[in-house]
Amino acid sequence: MINALSYVVVQTPHLDAWIAQARHHVGLHVDVVEPGVCVRLRADEKVQRLLVSACEGESSMGMGFGVLDAAALENTRQALEDAGYPTTAGTAEELRLRGVEGMVHFTDADGVRLEVAYGLADAETAFVPGRPLGGFRTGDMGLGHVALITEHFDELSHLYRNVLGFKVSDHTQAPFRVEFLHCNPRHHTLGLAYTGGPAKIYHLMLEYNDFDDVGRAYDMALVNPECIGVTLGRHINDHVTSFYLKNPDGWMFELGWASRTVGPDWGVEELQGMSLWGHDRTWLPDDKREEARQILKRLADQGVRAPVVTTAQTAKAKQ
Numbered sequence: 014m015i016n017a018l019s020y021v022v023v024q025t026p027h028l029d030a031w032i033a034q035a036r037h038h039v040g041l042h043v044d045v046v047e048p049g050v051c052v053r054l055r056a057d058e059k060v061q062r063l064l065v066s067a068c069e070g071e072s073s074m075g076m077g078f079g080v081l082d083a084a085a086l087e088n089t090r091q092a093l094e095d096a097g098y099p100t101t102a103g104t105a106e107e108l109r110l111r112g113v114e115g116m117v118h119f120t121d122a123d124g125v126r127l128e129v130a131y132g133l134a135d136a137e138t139a140f141v142p143g144r145p146l147g148g149f150r151t152g153d154m155g156l157g158h159v160a161l162i163t164e165h166f167d168e169l170s171h172l173y174r175n176v177l178g179f180k181v182s183d184h185t186q187a188p189f190r191v192e193f194l195h196c197n198p199r200h201h202t203l204g205l206a207y208t209g210g211p212a213k214i215y216h217l218m219l220e221y222n223d224f225d226d227v228g229r230a231y232d233m234a235l236v237n238p239e240c241i242g243v244t245l246g247r248h249i250n251d252h253v254t255s256f257y258l259k260n261p262d263g264w265m266f267e268l269g270w271a272s273r274t275v276g277p278d279w280g281v282e283e284l285q286g287m288s289l290w291g292h293d294r295t296w297l298p299d300d301k302r303e304e305a306r307q308i309l310k311r312l313a314d315q316g317v318r319a320p321v322v323t324t325a326q327t328a329k330a331k332q
């Protein structure tokens with residue numbers, strides 16, 4: 014079934030601001046497809062990882078999930094149809110812009126566009142980050158992870174687990190209900206949250222190979238603190254150290270480092286919270302923010318800590 018988050022598709026009325034932030038702050042490689050109309054943002058050797066197009070009015074974000082080949086795409090398409098999700102085949106133009114060999118798309122219960130694709134091509138040119146950095150951790154772990162705030166928690170959980178083949182990593186009830194799901198060694202490729210608020214894209218996590226690149230992105234964000242949606246902190250489950258940067262459309266990039274991986278022996282856990290320390294969610298209502306503070310205080314009093322496991326050594330390799 015699904016083996017990774019391959020790419021995301023963005024429609025935005027703020028294309029120029031997207032390009033500036035992607036290149037200079039996040040450090041992605043910007044390939045202009047058509048000036049003022051469409052850009053491909055690259056995080057690695059692939060032809061695109063975010064396809065960003067200009068639109069009028071409301072912005073949107075959809076996800077492109079990867080499958081192995083044409084047969085896997087057909088199996089997934091059939092499973093979606095059987096589960097009551099009508100699918101539409103991608104047009105030749107959609108395939109060309111994404112650099113994929115085959116794709117179908119459908120819409121989830123919150124109205125989010127989901128694509129399933131295979132054959133995401135390598136670019137013809139080398140990856141050149143938009144600012145000096147050690148690259149992004151992708152490969153068999155895919156682009157990163159997405160967290161959604163949903164109004165249809167049970168329906169989306171069923172879709173991802175029982176139709177698309179994701180497995181539960183862990184879950185929590187506080188400070189709000191969240192389920193984390195994986196489809197490859199990345200601890201989670203998807204987070205589903207129910208906060209009682211309206212459905213929206215919460216964030217896309219991109220993982221740097223080097224810790225210093227998180228710190229530099231945080232330095233840049235501190236120049237304009239309103240762009241920080243969640244302060245620097247460390248997650249209790251995937252062990253990512255990160256902060257959250259608001260993008261021009263109001264949802265966020267989580268810029269992180271050193272996520273842990275999961276294997277077949279993984280056991281589902283009920284989490285004691287969302288973060289080991291930090292991660293003050295500036296967007297939460299006051300009562301939920303205070304609840305999160307109390308959870309952090311409890312974890313601190315208990316002395317809960319987690320090991321740091323790194324795999325990337327780009328800084329060392331380049332010296």
Ligand SMILES: [Fe+2]
Pocket residue numbers: 158160204216218267
């Ligand atoms: Fe995250």
